[in-house]
Amino acid sequence: MKNQDYLLLVEDDEMVQNRNRLLLERKYSLRQAYTLAEARAIISSEGMPRAIVLDVMLPDGSGVKFLHELRETSNVPVLMLTSLNTQEDILNGLTAGGDYYLTKPCNQMIFVSHVEALLRRSAIVPDTLNLGPIRLELASGRAFLHDDDMSLTQKEFSLLQQFMQHPNKILLAKDLYERVWRQEMLADVHSLKTAVSRLRTKLKGSGYTITAEYGEGYILELE
Numbered sequence: 423m424k425n426q427d428y429l430l431l432v433e434d435d436e437m438v439q440n441r442n443r444l445l446l447e448r449k450y451s452l453r454q455a456y457t458l459a460e461a462r463a464i465i466s467s468e469g470m471p472r473a474i475v476l477d478v479m480l481p482d483g484s485g486v487k488f489l490h491e492l493r494e495t496s497n498v499p500v501l502m503l504t505s506l507n508t509q510e511d512i513l514n515g516l517t518a519g520g521d522y523y524l525t526k527p528c529n530q531m532i533f534v535s536h537v538e539a540l541l542r543r544s545a546i547v548p549d550t551l552n553l554g555p556i557r558l559e560l561a562s563g564r565a566f567l568h569d570d571d572m573s574l575t576q577k578e579f580s581l582l583q584q585f586m587q588h589p590n591k592i593l594l595a596k597d598l599y600e601r602v603w604r605q606e607m608l609a610d611v612h613s614l615k616t617a618v619s620r621l622r623t624k625l626k627g628s629g630y631t632i633t634a635e636y637g638e639g640y641i642l643e644l645e
Contacts (some may be wrong), residue, residue: 428453429537430471432461432488433503434480438526442475445534450541457482470498470562473540478504478515486518493519494576495563497583499540503528517604551586556628558583567628577602577613578621585632585642594639 428451433439439454446452453471455461458480465471474492478485489500500522502515507525515523521543522536551558557566563579565572574582580602584593599607599614607614618640622632631645 427451428468428471429541430455430461430464430474432456432458432474432480432485433477435477438477438503441530442533445530446537450537458485458488461488470496473499473501473537473543475501475503475537476520478502478506478511486514489515489518489520497560497563497580499543501536501540503533519604551583553586553589554629556582556586556625556630558586567625572624574621574624575617577617578624581617581621582625585640589630589642592635592639592641596639598639 429446430453431439431442431446432455433442434456436456439456443452443454453464453468455464459482461474476485476489480488485502485504489502492498492500500520502520502523503526504511504515504523505526506515512523521540524533524536550560555568557569558564558579559566560583563576565574565579565582581598584598584601595611595614596607599605599611602617603613618632618634625631629645630642633641633643635641
């Protein structure tokens with residue numbers, strides 16, 4: 423069985439890695455990666471960690487692109503820690519799915535408090551959500567219907583998570599879009615409609631369907 427009770431530090435600066443290790447190792451089980459390749463190998467071997475501290479500029483690629491990759495399969499909490507500090511950099515990191523964004527150098531106490539906030543979040547989020555024959559595995563980002571993999575995209579998975587957390591409740595289209603796409607909906611309703619339509623198709627046989635409430639949003643309810 424894979425060990426997922428660890429914190430992954432992805433940072434190529436040895437001085438920063440050592441400082442962060444010293445700040446955290448007494449309280450947490452740590453794994454350290456100096457490249458994205460090392461980070462991927464650790465996750466493949468040990469499973470998704472409880473949380474990730476992620477640099478942006480790494481020797482073998484962009485931490486932002488890596489975060490996009492993670493969000494295709496996982497909702498693992500991520501703290502971005504980087505020297506990039508423009509408004510555009512921060513927006514790019516948060517839009518990609520980062521939970522917090524800190525710029526280096528940062529106050530040690532602030533850094534530790536952000537890590538602790540990430541770990542509190544990971545501790546209170548259940549491992550799975552279940553509704554009838556539907557099961558979501560939140561750490562892996564996978565969904566199952568009658569134990570068969572539903573092969574959901576990241577957006578479909580996030581939508582289904584929202585619906586399963588609020589069954590039989592109308593969810594406003596605007597709120598759904600902002601939670602899943604992490605930006606204002608404005609005039610982009612086609613993406614949401616398309617994703618809901620695909621998800622509705624994949625829910626066939628579950629006993630549940632997604633109904634559109636004209637002018638309001640959508641509701642997950644029994645057929």
